Amino acid sequence: MKARLLLLPISPLALVAPAYAVTYLTVEQAQTLMFEGRLLTRDFRILSSAQIQAIESDSGVKVANEQLHAWRDAGGGWFLLDQVIGKHEFINYAVALDANGSIRQLEILDYHESYGGEVHLPAWRRQFVGKQHGAPLQLNGAIKNISGATLSCGHVTDGVRRLLATYALVLASTEH
């Protein structure tokens, strides 16, 4: 067992408080992993206000994005891409549903955390949207872990509940 404590100076020029970001999988990597390379067809939807209302009342979770990022496979399964925002964290994740609409796999794609409140700022969030490579706010390329008071993943759980309602109300009737 070897260990040492380092105190790395934080640049006074840094515009944001210490933040942490890590990318686990790109969208393509997650699709390959979860559907073993099978062909997926992009089937993005814009949710109507009636659908949003129905999803919210069914799941008890607010729909923040009217865009539904969905891909379907020939066997009736779905790959859904979603994001959730917590108090300190911003998480992109993917869910694979089988033909019955039950969850086969869930993978976190990337995770961004900030000490300050900027996670709620549109400008802070925008820099991650559509980016799947790299970790733009990573303090130091060699730091890949964080240890501290446990962050809750409750927002992902809520997000999954919302996605399952979205599947039942919007996607289940899709003909493959």
Added chain:
Amino acid sequence: MPSCSRPPSIERARPLLGTLVAVRVRGAAPRVAHRAIDRAFAAIAEIHHLMSFQESTSDVSRMNRGAARAPVVVHPHTFRVLAWAARMAQLSQGLFDASIGSKLVEWGMLAAPDAQALTDANATFRDIELLGGRRVHFKRRLWVDLGGIAKGYAVDRAVAALHSCGIRSACVNAGGDLRSVGVHAERVAIRTAEPPLDALPVLEIRHCALATSCGRISSREHAAARVTCHVSGHTRQAVDARTTVSVLAGRCVIADALTKVVLVDRAAAVPVLRYFSAVAHIHHPESPGSGWSSEGVLQ
């Protein structure tokens, strides 16, 4: 020309144990790495389902509902974690105490397992009897909570799963309780209770386990006092929410439990740290210098 590129690494993360669990594997072919990571997640999910305070079918819930009436048979993993908890409680003379569930329920941090049953305010870890045949009996009415130790155990199980798949270099991080195996040095940023202003604390570790505890994120107001999810086994009071403790040890189950012992009573924790050849790095914003100091077996 010799290659100086870093070994390929594959990392995935899932929400488990109420937090984000990440598993990183180095130097293995992608197919092998992904299969090993799947096994590691499955090992953690098993511990989650056995030891969750909230899931009604978990061993913990079954014990909390019935172990005061008659012995409850539990899974070998649950029995092992209870044995670790008992050992920690004995060595720390009760500073670590898994019978604090009712206190966390009272403070609104856990949902009551059975609204009908009241717990005995005098119950301690000594009332948790581990019997033959993996049976558990509570001598008084109590609610056991393994939240202070099960996550570390789950990390150790994930590492064992990776080993069984032939993985020799990896890192498993369950919301900050982590274990690194192999020769590769890991740099771990420490999230302190008070955000750092001028220097980011980073622990560089190799082939060991690390756990960090502080009360800030889970702290809240209760009856005009600030409480956290960490409770002293002696006084049943919450510990200081501004202190952050990182413990390094050989196994994550030890590191996880020892953070609570150090948080509760730093001086009394020293012999326990020494017993496990562990070291604690402690941060408090009002401590002199950088705010950091250490206890235990320094490397």
